[in-house]
Amino acid sequence: MGNEAIARGLIEAGCSVATGYPGTPSSEIMESLAKWKKELGHRAYLEWSINEKVAFEVAYGASLAGARSAVTMKMVGLNVASDAYLSATYLGVRGGMVLIVADDPGPHSSQTEQDSRFFAWLAKAPAFDPSTPVEALEMIKRAYEISERYEIPVMLRPCLRVCHSRQNVTLSEPNQIADLGPFKKNWPRWAAIPKFRLALHGELNKKLQKMSIEEADCSPHLIHEGKSNKLAIITSGSVASHVLDTVREEDQFRDLKIFKLSMPFPANRAALQAIVDGHERTLVIEETYPVIELQVDDKRKLAGRLSGLVPSQGELTPEVVEDLILQAMGEPIRVRPEVQINARRPSLCAGCPHRPSFFMLRKVFDKGIYPGDIGCYTLGINMGAVDTCLCMGASIGMASGLTHAPDGNESPAVVATIGDSTFFHAGIPALINAVHTKTSFTLILMDNSLTAMTGGQPTPASMNLVDGSAANPVDIENLIRACGVGFIEVVDPYDYDSLKGSFERSYDYSVKKSLGVSVIITRRPCIRAKGIVLSTDRYEVLENCERCMTCVRDLECPAISFVKESKKVVIDPDSCSGCGFCVNVCPCGAIVKKVL
């Protein structure tokens, strides 16, 4: 897998400190590092950090201490880490530092389609853009060379199609751990005041200028040599692979030339211009923003996003690429069959401990407003229990805002839902803010003991670190108490009566009496967590079912469905995981445990 190849590149380059925060499509990089560390007995220090900003700072500190370091995240994670990143490019690094940011054109599993290469431009730092897993591995090594030569953090920006593609990769021997010697005090650089920052900014500009001219990665290189000068394509990243395969497969494209840019920022502008000048037309195909295109000075013979040809949103899949090339050649696009995709919506797993929390939330806080958050539990939208989803930790900040309705409007019941990992990531400041401002709402902290959506990574409350060694677990209840919250209850979401009791007391505290934030921790491990043994109990619907649909509609369990032909509600024993919560939900008492 591309993410494994990236991890292997880090190990082979002698990286000794790697940090990150999980997020699709980047999560497997750290997990693979943990695997290589174990298999090779490598000495690298690895951590899943509390969030991307902290992860960046830890990796940056390690670089100043002489280590080759790396930090991994998905693109929206860079928004969180951007404060550190934009300053670090001015100050520079000592040991090589690689920032790995996985983009998700599509988007398939993200809030935005932002192009992290644009962030590199904003930060004035170089960005590599690999096309395949094999290339990603090699680019990691180049990135460390560039990082140390110019004393600058270097970005590797793999897209989803690199991260989650698998390819056969040739491995090399891991390098010894790099060490540039201990930290040397130099406050005008590492703690620069504005006067020195101006000088550092000047140096940064010079570095970029020099790099764009002297480093081969900044100039486009020919990857397909056609005979014609009619049309050239300049491309980079995973979409470059689609371009190459498509051109090779279609005879009518054989004569085109394809140029690829390994490092789209900072590009060698003169080299770009020479390609544009040497062809009747040049098509730029890149994801997802016009980074290369904007660095072409004379755009008159250019086709791309700025000319309106290339779509400004959505993934550039191979068939989109094919049509773009045809259009740039002035040929008619392919006649394709009309495709109607009825994609199945994702749903919380059968037996997911979040489902009872959402069910009870709807029952007790009827007609409330439900700000939600980022994780598996965003899927609470299927149950009508998530009304908003903005970014990591936003449920709590937004809950405060939603509570402060203008005068004259009755304050609604506001119930925020957040997972344990997301709470640690960005929820804590928002909770303290709400307590301090005497804001009154309910917060349901759905604690499944791990970061479920991305594959079950540990949180700061976990007993173990990413490499399996013992952690110092942080106690969530104590943390919430220390934030000043006056109402905390912990409940097992599978326990219907206790769950109902907790939710009702919270309603009384925060909605009826407006006494402040109440926090209910609904605690039960994710059913996909390692070592979880699921119940073998199975349930059935008896004849006294009145087809009220409470279980099908309100519980929305994927194991329960209404069969139109027989007009019966049925529980699929293959999908059921035996949690038994549906028994309590049925108003007719028609769901019972099967006698096997």
Added chain:
Amino acid sequence: MSQIVLCGRGGQGVVFLTRLIGDIATSKGLNVISAETHGMAVRGGSINSCVKIGDYQSSLVRWGKADFLISLDEKETQNNRHFLRDNGVILENSVKEPQEGILRIDATGMARNLGMVQLENVVTLGFASMITGFPLSPKEIKEGLMLDKRENVRDMNVKALELGMDAASPGKS
């Protein structure tokens, strides 16, 4: 050179099959590149993945280019049919009768009889491996499954594979 699209629901083992095919082709010394679905969609949503064997750089199959579509869920077949080339073959897990261009097997039923419905993916692969032109032979797949160090998993997978193979040639069993 061979291009395969696999589809199904999250949790059915589409990613497992994708990796298995990739690993076996790699061990044969072939170049392989494949694309997988992860994240939100895996929670029971629609899943598809691509495997390209040969001299390819891109992990995605272009519409109209797949030689085979392996579908673990008949409702997903329609969502992915456009990937198939003219005269491409669909191999579908379904209780329905086969029809032109669509070969079918009740892999879910057979896996349930085996005591583990999750094996429907391997049953379907066993069925596919018997089709003329499929890039991996039953023997190669069996050898790939035998590499699993967990004895019970290995045995169940091989049983499932054989069930699928036998279903493709009823006279043989």
